[in-house]
Amino acid sequence: MMRGGLLIAAVATVALPVASMAQGPRQFSGLASFYDKNYSGRTATGVRYDPTKFTAAHRTLPFGTKLVVTDTRTKRTVTVTVNDRGPFIKGRVLDLSYAAATALNIQGRGLAHVTATVE
Numbered sequence: 001m002m003r004g005g006l007l008i009a010a011v012a013t014v015a016l017p018v019a020s021m022a023q024g025p026r027q028f029s030g031l032a033s034f035y036d037k038n039y040s041g042r043t044a045t046g047v048r049y050d051p052t053k054f055t056a057a058h059r060t061l062p063f064g065t066k067l068v069v070t071d072t073r074t075k076r077t078v079t080v081t082v083n084d085r086g087p088f089i090k091g092r093v094l095d096l097s098y099a100a101a102t103a104l105n106i107q108g109r110g111l112a113h114v115t116a117t118v119e
Contacts, residue, residue, distance in 0.1 A: 029115040030093035032069065034101035043084035051098035057084035058094055066119035069094065071104045071112050078103045079119065 037051045045063050049055075056067060065082040078100045087095040094116060098107070106112040 032094040037098040056080040057086035
């Protein structure tokens with residue numbers, strides 16, 4: 001807009017969602033492990049780990065992020081919510097709850113190659 005020879009520009013702000021892509025990839029793959037069903041500690045969010053819930057640990061994704069996790073070998077899929085930090089073993093991308101691991105049928109193998117997509 002021009003006023004008296006001056007150009008006045010309007011500036012708009014855009015609010016980004018908490019789980020914006022600047023905070024992590026939209027899709028990733030790698031090895032997933034899982035929590036022991038008898039683990040009884042607290043997650044990084046402060047809530048007690050519940051082996052019956054479909055949750056996961058990821059190093060950097062925001063808490064509350066929903067992930068669709070697919071076992072690349074069996075093509076089984078589950079949806080989990082990130083509520084913890086980890087895994088802290090090189091080469092692993094997710095630690096799954098016992099319920100999620102059971103649904104993927106990986107508890108007998110211990111590890112599985114997975115693809116995870118932010119929902």
